[in-house]
Amino acid sequence: MINKFSIKPPIVQSAIAGIADKVFCQKMLNFGAGMVILGGFPADKLNYEASLKLENRGRTEFLPPTNVKDFSEWSKNNLILSKLINNQMIAVNLRIVSIDRLSKMWLNTLENKIDVLELNLHCRQNEVLSIGGGENLLKNMSILSKLLFEISEIIQGVKIGVKIRGSSVREIEPLIEVLETHPISYIHIDLMVKGENRANLEQLGAVSEATRIPVIANNSVRDIEDIKKMFKIGACAVSLARPLINKPEFIATLIKQLEV
Numbered sequence: 053m054i055n056k057f058s059i060k061p062p063i064v065q066s067a068i069a070g071i072a073d074k075v076f077c078q079k080m081l082n083f084g085a086g087m088v089i090l091g092g093f094p095a096d097k098l099n100y101e102a103s104l105k106l107e108n109r110g111r112t113e114f115l116p117p118t119n120v121k122d123f124s125e126w127s128k129n130n131l132i133l134s135k136l137i138n139n140q141m142i143a144v145n146l147r148i149v150s151i152d153r154l155s156k157m158w159l160n161t162l163e164n165k166i167d168v169l170e171l172n173l174h175c176r177q178n179e180v181l182s183i184g185g186g187e188n189l190l191k192n193m194s195i196l197s198k199l200l201f202e203i204s205e206i207i208q209g210v211k212i213g214v215k216i217r218g219s220s221v222r223e224i225e226p227l228i229e230v231l232e233t234h235p236i237s238y239i240h241i242d243l244m245v246k247g248e249n250r251a252n253l254e255q256l257g258a259v260s261e262a263t264r265i266p267v268i269a270n271n272s273v274r275d276i277e278d279i280k281k282m283f284k285i286g287a288c289a290v291s292l293a294r295p296l297i298n299k300p301e302f303i304a305t306l307i308k309q310l311e312v
């Protein structure tokens with residue numbers, strides 16, 4: 053069950069929690085990004101409570117953007133962006149562990165606003181891990197599979213991607229086996245190497261080879277040569293986060309260099 057999926061231009065702004073809000077992502081679209089990713093945002097009760105705890109210890113970028121009461125108004129004002137070119141895509145990165153009232157609200161509001169829901173299997177903050185969320189969802193394939201099934205039943209007009217941290221995946225095959233049974237449009241992989249400023253390109257090669265699902269490569273993309281290497285190894289697109297926080301226009305420079 054694999055959707056056709058391509059990102060043009062193949063450079064993506066990766067999720068940066070509360071920093072990647074409507075204003076930031078609109079800037080990225082205006083600079084020509086092929087896809088922008090809003091959030092990540094907490095999208096069920098447990099993740100909402102976990103985010104409040106994160107905020108309490110000073111991680112203000114994890115502050116939930118809205119509460120249940122104001123959700124409808126907030127989503128109308130904060131999830132609709134303008135595309136410069138028709139084929140640009142707008143995604144939202146969500147932290148969900150279960151389908152409850154809040155996550156149903158989130159999922160039901162995405163259609164006609166957002167092209168892609170990116171399920172966060174990447175977060176490793178303790179507050180999120182302790183509720184079984186973020187990368188802890190990778191620990192039990194049947195729970196993950198059930199969640200993906202429930203999500204895909206609700207958001208039939210919206211594509212689904214997953215964001216993973218490669219270093220947290222002990223065995224890639226069982227994960228790919230599960231992902232390939234669902235309508236997953238892409239695997240977005242953070243290729244971080246602990247303690248080093250480089251991407252794990254061997255892992256990119258292994259994942260790209262193991263699946264027909266398009267792979268977005270992330271981490272330590274700092275110049276056009278990094279990007280070219282990742283494409284050669286099998287990435288369908290690359291993404292950046294930290295370099296864009298203080299220099300959003302950097303994405304336009306990379307896109308221009310790619311076109312030359």
Ligand SMILES: Cc1cc2nc3c(=O)[nH]c(=O)nc-3n(C[C@H](O)[C@H](O)[C@H](O)COP(=O)(O)O)c2cc1C
Pocket residue numbers: 066067068069070071091092093113145172174175215242270271272273291292293294295
């Ligand atoms: C402040 C901050 C917040 C982040 N928030 C999220 C998030 O909410 N969801 C997510 O999937 N990744 C999040 N990330 C991870 C980035 O999307 C990206 O995977 C990581 O920073 C490595 O890419 P880079 O080397 O281009 O920064 C965050 C990163 C930073 C620095």
